[in-house]
Amino acid sequence: DTGVSQDPRHKITKRGQNVTFRCDPISEHNRLYWYRQTLGQGPEFLTYFQNEAQLEKSRLLSDRFSAERPKGSFSTLEIQRTEQGDSAMYLCASSPLGLAGVKTQYFGPGTRLLVL
Amino acid sequence: AQSVTQPDIHITVSEGASLELRCNYSYGATPYLFWYVQSPGQGLQLLLKYFSGDTLVQGIKGFEAEFKRSQSSFNLRKPSVHWSDAAEYFCAVALNSGYSTLTFGKGTMLLVSP
Numbered sequence: 001d002t003g004v005s006q007d008p009r010h011k012i013t014k015r016g017q018n019v020t021f022r023c024d025p026i027s028e029h030n031r032l033y034w035y036r037q038t039l040g041q042g043p044e045f046l047t048y049f050q051n052e053a054q055l056e057k058s059r060l061l062s063d064r065f066s067a068e069r070p071k072g073s074f075s076t077l078e079i080q081r082t083e084q085g086d087s088a089m090y091l092c093a094s095s096p097l098g099l100a101g102v103k104t105q106y107f108g109p110g111t112r113l114l115v116l
Numbered sequence: 117a118q119s120v121t122q123p124d125i126h127i128t129v130s131e132g133a134s135l136e137l138r139c140n141y142s143y144g145a146t147p148y149l150f151w152y153v154q155s156p157g158q159g160l161q162l163l164l165k166y167f168s169g170d171t172l173v174q175g176i177k178g179f180e181a182e183f184k185r186s187q188s189s190f191n192l193r194k195p196s197v198h199w200s201d202a203a204e205y206f207c208a209v210a211l212n213s214g215y216s217t218l219t220f221g222k223g224t225m226l227l228v229s230p
Binding site: 004006031033035040041042043044045048056091093095103104105106107108109110112 | 120150152157158159160161162165206208216217218219220221222223
């Protein structure tokens with residue numbers, strides 16, 4: 001399967017705990033995006049990587065959130081000291097870089113986080 | 117900043133009937149337009165996209181969408197809905213600048229009645 005994969009698919013944690021999610025993009029895709037989707041809303045952009053460089057971060061990404069893509073392949077998203085408001089679906093997407101212009105983003109199945 | 121409006125939160129359609137889901141965007145130039153579908157608890161699957169050229173675009177699963185510049189709209193249509201089409205549908209736009217992040221509408225939940 002050459003699609004975007006995410007792990008875990010579901011995570012339940014207690015408030016104050018740290019959690020880490022992993023995303024494996026489609027191989028050879030240089031761009032990787034993280035989005036957050038809360039109930040009844042569309043996905044909202046969190047952060048973007050081009051290869052290993054984190055080039056853009058949304059204001060939604062508080063100091064408790066950190067994302068990495070150390071070798072330009074898989075990426076991790078860590079949330080420290082989780083709060084109940086962090087409960088959401090976290091979606092990862094990847095796209096090829098190409099020479100110019102917008103490229104289609106392909107999404108993974110998401111990680112659903114519930115903070116108790 | 118660009119925005120996307122999907123005016124209908126829920127739509128119920130009888131199986132076999134036609135479907136149109138509305139999407140309007142707000143941006144000064146022509147953005148790049150997408151429709152994605154999301155089944156319960158799942159990620160997003162791309163249905164179709166518009167970058168340029170013919171304003172009527174065909175997608176997977178029998179869906180099509182028409183870009184109307186004068187109305188800033190990109191409505192999704194299907195001539196005959198199947199029960200398996202029940203899902204949530206998201207319209208999204210991207211700019212041909214920066215890092216092409218997507219801005220999504222709030223989605224329209226499609227219910228299919230027998």
